[in-house]
Amino acid sequence: MATRTITITVPEELLESIKERVDARGVSGYIAAAAIHQDAMDQLRELARRLEEEHGTVTDDEQQAALDRIAAIDGWHDEQRSHSDEAA
Known part of the structure; x- marks a missing residue:
């Protein structure tokens, strides 16, 4: 740039x-x-x-559903990271 x-x-x-x-x-x-x-x-x-x-x-319910989905994805990533750290 x-x-x-x-x-x-x-x-x-x-x-x-x-x-x-x-x-x-x-x-x-x-x-x-x-x-x-x-x-x-x-x-x-x-x-x-x-x-x-x-x-x-966006309704409160829609916003909460999105936040819940993000939390679930974050949890999945944390779990994957934990498993790869254990394997190393």
């Missing part, structure tokens, strides 16, 4: 907090990663808005 140098303004306390975790050369990468994350979240919100317009609001 091509990069471009820009100037941004951030609160001094935020910059100092970031610098505590990364060296001076890593600040750009840290901020770029934060911007990538925010962009992805914005795109997900836009997708959710469009899906809601097209299909209606």
Whole structure:
């Protein structure tokens, strides 16, 4: 991915907090990663808005069913990982 140098303004306390975790050369990468994350979240919100317009609001029962399914998949992955760790 091509990069471009820009100037941004951030609160001094935020910059100092970031610098505590990364060296001076890593600040750009840290901020770029934060911007990538925010962009992805914005795109997900836009997708959710469009899906809601097209299909209606998700009910509490539908949301819970999805969360239950995710939990079941996570449990299955944990079990698979446990079995492969035991075999190693």
